[in-house]
Amino acid sequence: MTVLARATEVTRRYGDVLALDRVSLDIRAGELVGLLGPNGAGKSTLINLFTGLRRPTSGTVELLGGSPRDPAVRRDIGVTPQETGLPEALRVGEVVDFVSAHFPRRTGRDELLDRFGLRDLVRRQIGGLSGGQKRRLAVALAFAGEPELVFLDEPTTGLDVEGRRALWDGIRAFHDGGGTILLTSHYLEEIEALAQRVVVVGHGRVLADDTVPAIRDMVGVRRVTLSADALPDLPGVLGSEREGDRVHLLTADPDRLVVELVRSGTPFSGLEIRPTTLEEAFLTITAKESTLV
Amino acid sequence: MSSLVLAHTRYQLLEQIRVPIGLISSAFFPAASMLAFVVPFAADDPMAATTATGSMMMVGAMSASLMGLSISVAQDREQPWNGYLRTLPAGPLPRFAGRILTTMAVMLLAVIPVLVIAALFTEATITVPRLLLGLAALLAGSVPFMLLGLLLGFLLSSKAAIGVSQLLFFPVAILGGLFLPLRVMPAFVQAVSPFVPSRGAVELVWSATTGAPADLVSVLALGGWTAVTAVGAAWAYRRDEGRRFS
Numbered sequence: 001m002t003v004l005a006r007a008t009e010v011t012r013r014y015g016d017v018l019a020l021d022r023v024s025l026d027i028r029a030g031e032l033v034g035l036l037g038p039n040g041a042g043k044s045t046l047i048n049l050f051t052g053l054r055r056p057t058s059g060t061v062e063l064l065g066g067s068p069r070d071p072a073v074r075r076d077i078g079v080t081p082q083e084t085g086l087p088e089a090l091r092v093g094e095v096v097d098f099v100s101a102h103f104p105r106r107t108g109r110d111e112l113l114d115r116f117g118l119r120d121l122v123r124r125q126i127g128g129l130s131g132g133q134k135r136r137l138a139v140a141l142a143f144a145g146e147p148e149l150v151f152l153d154e155p156t157t158g159l160d161v162e163g164r165r166a167l168w169d170g171i172r173a174f175h176d177g178g179g180t181i182l183l184t185s186h187y188l189e190e191i192e193a194l195a196q197r198v199v200v201v202g203h204g205r206v207l208a209d210d211t212v213p214a215i216r217d218m219v220g221v222r223r224v225t226l227s228a229d230a231l232p233d234l235p236g237v238l239g240s241e242r243e244g245d246r247v248h249l250l251t252a253d254p255d256r257l258v259v260e261l262v263r264s265g266t267p268f269s270g271l272e273i274r275p276t277t278l279e280e281a282f283l284t285i286t287a288k289e290s291t292l293v
Numbered sequence: 294m295s296s297l298v299l300a301h302t303r304y305q306l307l308e309q310i311r312v313p314i315g316l317i318s319s320a321f322f323p324a325a326s327m328l329a330f331v332v333p334f335a336a337d338d339p340m341a342a343t344t345a346t347g348s349m350m351m352v353g354a355m356s357a358s359l360m361g362l363s364i365s366v367a368q369d370r371e372q373p374w375n376g377y378l379r380t381l382p383a384g385p386l387p388r389f390a391g392r393i394l395t396t397m398a399v400m401l402l403a404v405i406p407v408l409v410i411a412a413l414f415t416e417a418t419i420t421v422p423r424l425l426l427g428l429a430a431l432l433a434g435s436v437p438f439m440l441l442g443l444l445l446g447f448l449l450s451s452k453a454a455i456g457v458s459q460l461l462f463f464p465v466a467i468l469g470g471l472f473l474p475l476r477v478m479p480a481f482v483q484a485v486s487p488f489v490p491s492r493g494a495v496e497l498v499w500s501a502t503t504g505a506p507a508d509l510v511s512v513l514a515l516g517g518w519t520a521v522t523a524v525g526a527a528w529a530y531r532r533d534e535g536r537r538f539s
Binding site: 048051053071073074075079080081082084086087090094097101103125141145 | 297311377380
C-alpha cells in the first residue's frame with residue numbers, strides 16, 4: 001500500500017521539553033488510524049509536523065511524497081481548525097468559500113454543508129452558531145479541498161451523542177470512498193467505533209501500534225463481573241471495583257479465577273466475562289510506561 | 294495565485310467591515326486632529342491649509358499602518374485560527390498582500406473625513422489630478438510603516454504591540470512635522486527630522502499635492518527605511534514560524 005505520510009526517527013524539542021522522541025510512523029492509503037495518548041503525550045506535535053506547522057528538531061517527515069512545509073504538497077490534505085478559533089465575524093458560507101479558494105479541487109459549498117447538516121446555516125455569522133454547529137463547521141472545512149488524507153484533531157469534542165453519531169457517519173463515508181484519516185480523540189469509544197489501527201503515544205514515543213482488538217489483547221486483561229455479597233481472596237486479581245451489588249474484577253486469567261471462586265463455595269450470580277475496553281488497555285499501556293520511566 | 298490574494302483581501306475586508314471599530318478609530322483620529330490643529334491655526338492661508346491637510350492624511354495613514362497592522366497581526370497570532378491558516382496550501386505572500394491591500398483600503402477611507410473637513414472649513418485647494426497623485430504618494434509613503442507594523446506584530450504580543458506602536462507613533466509623527474510645522478520646532482528637531490520616515494513620507498504627499506519640491510535627503514531616508522523594514526518584517530515572519538508551543 002502507498003504510504004501517504006511518514007515520520008522517520010522524528011524528534012521534536014521545545015526548549016528543554018522533549019515532545020517527540022525518535023518516532024517513526026507510516027500512514028498508508030485507505031487507513032483510518034486512531035492516535036491515542038494522554039495530554040502532553042505528543043499527539044498534537046505529531047499532527048503539527050505532518051501538516052507543516054512545525055519542523056522536526058531531527059529526523060524527517062514526508063507527506064504525499066514531498067515535504068509538508070511545501071504548500072503545493074498540502075493541497076491534498078485537510079485539517080480541522082479548533083472551533084474556538086473560527087473567525088466570528090464571517091458567515092458560514094464565506095468561511096467555506098475562503099478556505100475552498102486554496103484548493104484546486106473543491107467540494108461544492110452546498111454539498112459540503114449538506115454533508116455536515118449545515119446547509120440552512122449558510123448565511124449565519126459564525127459568532128452566532130452553537131458550539132456543536134461550530135464543531136461541525138470546523139470538521140467540514142477539513143473536507144473542503146477533496147483531500148486524500150485528513151487530520152482530525154478531537155473532531156467530536158463538545159458534541160452531544162446525536163451530533164457525534166452524525167459526524168461519525170460523515171467520517172465513515174469519506175473512508176468508505178477511499179479516504180485516509182488520522183484521528184485523535186479523548187473518547188476511546190470514538191477510536192473503538194471508527195479506527196482500524198490504533199497508535200498509542202506517551203512521553204513522546206509510540207508505545208503500541210496495532211489493530212483495536214490486538215491492542216486490547218496485548219494487555220491480555222479480562223473483566224469478570226458478578227453479583228456477590230462478600231468475596232474471598234481470589235488469585236490473580238489485578239483490580240476490583242464494586243458498583244451496587246455488582247463486583248468488577250480485572251484479571252489476566254479469568255478461567256482460574258472462576259474455578260477458585262466456585263471452589264470457595266461463595267454464593268454468586270450473574271457471572272460475565274468480557275474483554276477489557278480500549279480505555280482499560282490504554283491506561284494499562286501508558287501506566288506500564290510511566291513505571292518504566 | 295492572484296485569486297488567493299483576492300480571497301485573503303476579501304476575508305480581511307469582511308472582518309474590517311463587520312467589526313468596524315478599527316475603521317472608525319483610523320478615521321476618527323486624523324479628523325479630530327484636523328479640527329484641533331488645522332482648522333483653528335492654518336485655515337485661512339490656502340498653501341498652509343493644503344500642506345496641513347496633507348500632514349493629517351499622513352497621520353491617519355501612519356496610524357492605520359503602524360498601529361492598526363501591528364495590533365491586528367499580533368492578535369491574530371494569538372488565535373488558533375492562525376495555525377489552521379498556515380496548514381492551508383498557501384505561502385505567506387497572499388496573507389501579506391491581503392493585509393497590505395486591506396490596510397490601504399482603510400487608509401483611503403480614513404482620508405475622506407479629513408478631506409471633507411478641509412473642503413468645508415479651510416481654504417485648502419487642490420485639483421483632481423493633484424489629489425490622486427497625493428493619494429498615491431500617501432500609499433507609497435506608508436509602505437515602511439506597514440512593514441514596521443508587520444515587524445512589530447510578528448515580534449510582540451498584542452498587549453505589547455499596542456504599547457510599543459503608540460510609543461513609536463507620536464514621537465515619529467512629531468519629529469516628521471506632521472502635527473506642527475517644522476519651522477516652529479526647536480533646532481534639534483529640525484536637524485533630526487529629515488532622517489525619520491514620517492518626514493520623507495509627508496514630503497512626498499506635500500510635493501504631490503502642492504507642487505513644492507520634496508526634500509531629497511528625507512526622500513532618500515524614506516527609501517532606506519523601506520528597505521530596512523522590509524528585511525525586518527521578513528525576518529520576523531520567519532522567526533515567528535514554529536515559535537508557538539502546541
